[in-house]
Amino acid sequence: xxxxxxxxxxxDAVVLRxxxxxxxxxxxxxxxxxxxxxxxxxxxxxRTSSKFGARLEPFGHVELQLxxxxxxxxxxxxxxVSQVVGIALHGGRFLDDYPRYTAASAIAETAERLTPxxxxxxxxxxxxxxGAVKALALGEHAPTLILDAYLLRxxxxxxxxxxxxxxxxxxxxxxxxxxxVPAGGAVCGDCxxxxxxxxxxxxLGLLSALVAGDWGVADGSDQGLRRQASGLVAAHLxxxxxxxxxxxxxxxxxxxx
Numbered sequence: 001x002x003x004x005x006x007x008x009x010x011x012d013a014v015v016l017r018x019x020x021x022x023x024x025x026x027x028x029x030x031x032x033x034x035x036x037x038x039x040x041x042x043x044x045x046x047r048t049s050s051k052f053g054a055r056l057e058p059f060g061h062v063e064l065q066l067x068x069x070x071x072x073x074x075x076x077x078x079x080x081v082s083q084v085v086g087i088a089l090h091g092g093r094f095l096d097d098y099p100r101y102t103a104a105s106a107i108a109e110t111a112e113r114l115t116p117x118x119x120x121x122x123x124x125x126x127x128x129x130x131g132a133v134k135a136l137a138l139g140e141h142a143p144t145l146i147l148d149a150y151l152l153r154x155x156x157x158x159x160x161x162x163x164x165x166x167x168x169x170x171x172x173x174x175x176x177x178x179x180x181v182p183a184g185g186a187v188c189g190d191c192x193x194x195x196x197x198x199x200x201x202x203x204l205g206l207l208s209a210l211v212a213g214d215w216g217v218a219d220g221s222d223q224g225l226r227r228q229a230s231g232l233v234a235a236h237l238x239x240x241x242x243x244x245x246x247x248x249x250x251x252x253x254x255x256x257x
Contacts, residue, residue: 007067007068007069008065008066008067008082009035009065009066009067009068009079010063010064010065010066011032011033011034011035011063011064011066012032012033012061012062012063012064012087013030013031013032013033013038013061013062013063013064013126014030014031014059014060014061014108014111014126014129014130014133015028015029015030015056015057015058015059015060015062015091016029016030016031016037016058016108016109016111016112017029017058017108017109017112018056018057018058020046021041023046024043024044024045024046024047025041025042025043025044025045025046026041026042026045026046026056027039027040027041027042027078028040028041028042028056028081029112030064031111031112031115031122031125031126031129032064032126033123033126034121034123035119035121036115036117036118036119036120036121036122036126037111037112037115037117037118037119037120037122038066038079038118038119039078039079039118040064040066040078040079040080040081041078041079041080041081042056042081042084043080043081052081052083052084054086054089055084055085055086055089056081056084057089057091057092058091058104058105058108059090059091059104059108059133059136060086060087060088060089060090060091060092061086061087061088061089061090061130061133061134062084062085062086062087062089063084063085063087064081064083064084064085065081065082065083065084066079066080066081066082067079067080067081067082068080088134088137090104090133090134090136090137091104091133093136093137093139094136094137094139098252099142099143099144099251099252100136100139100143102143102247102250102251102252103136103143103144103146103147103251103252104132104133104136105247105250106147106151106245106247106248106250106251107129107132107133107136107147107150108129108247109245109246109247109248110150110151110154110237110245111125111129111154113241113245114154114157114158122157124157125154125157125158128150128153128154128157129150129154131150132146132147132149132150141215141218141219142219142226143251143252144226144230144251144252144253145210145215145218145219145221145226147230147251148207148210148226148229148230148233149210149211149213149218151233151234151237152207152210152211152233153211155236155237155240156211158240160236160237160240161185161211162179162181162184162185162186162207162232162233162236163184163185163186163187164185164186164204164207164208164211165186165208166186167186167187167188167191168180168183168184168185168186168187168191169183169184169187169188169191170188170190170191172188174188175201175204175205176188176189177189177198177201178192178196178197178198179196179197179198179199179204179232180192180193180195180196180197181232181235181236181239182195182239183196185236186204197232199228199229199232200225200228202221202225203225203228203229203232205217206218206221206225206226206229207229207232207233209221210229223253226253227253230253234248
């Protein structure tokens with residue numbers, strides 16, 4: 001019958017989150033390459049006989065066929081997963097590694113928070129999210145460095161990049177000593193507002209390295225600088241989001257790599 005026809009869409013996606021639905025289904029939150037953030041029902045995936053339940057775990061990169069009611073945009077209603085193929089199930093590489101798992105959770109929550117409207121294409125954020133999850137799976141850098149690089153770049157994609165190499169207020173170039181989250185980042189002596197902090201110059205250098213992908217500098221930094229840098233990144237992000245990320249306080253900052 002015409003009323004039961006469905007439109008089918010193919011896309012690849014990063015699985016951000018899953019939640020139970022009824023006795024055997026799940027709602028899967030996905031960040032897709034072409035359709036932005038969408039939600040879809042995966043029927044029967046909680047049964048042991050499910051053909052693709054394991055492919056729809058968080059942090060995996062998957063290719064899907066999604067079904068939507070006829071006449072509706074693919075992202076304006078709750079979709080249905082009709083097919084799924086695992087491209088790279090990254091989560092399986094670090095589910096038992098607390099620092100990497102918590103960093104991945106913060107990345108997924110950030111991606112969801114930065115896409116308030118379902119169905120709005122956001123290719124840059126998709127690429128950043130997939131790249132960060134891949135980096136966590138490979139384990140070549142400390143999880144907190146990968147997380148902070150992702151947060152800085154995703155904020156830049158959203159138009160919230162903190163000023164690091166010029167004054168956030170007057171634009172005077174240079175590596176300034178003060179940093180003010182409400183002002184937008186580094187500030188010069190003339191523009192420094194009350195409450196600005198004064199991190200060591202190496203902290204802002206580390207943030208610049210993370211934005212630029214200079215992993216030689218980032219990997220060579222010590223734990224104290226990383227913690228200070230992470231504090232500035234988290235404060236800047238949460239200022240713009242206007243409320244905190246639930247997963248960010250759980251991130252393990254004690255890794256030695």
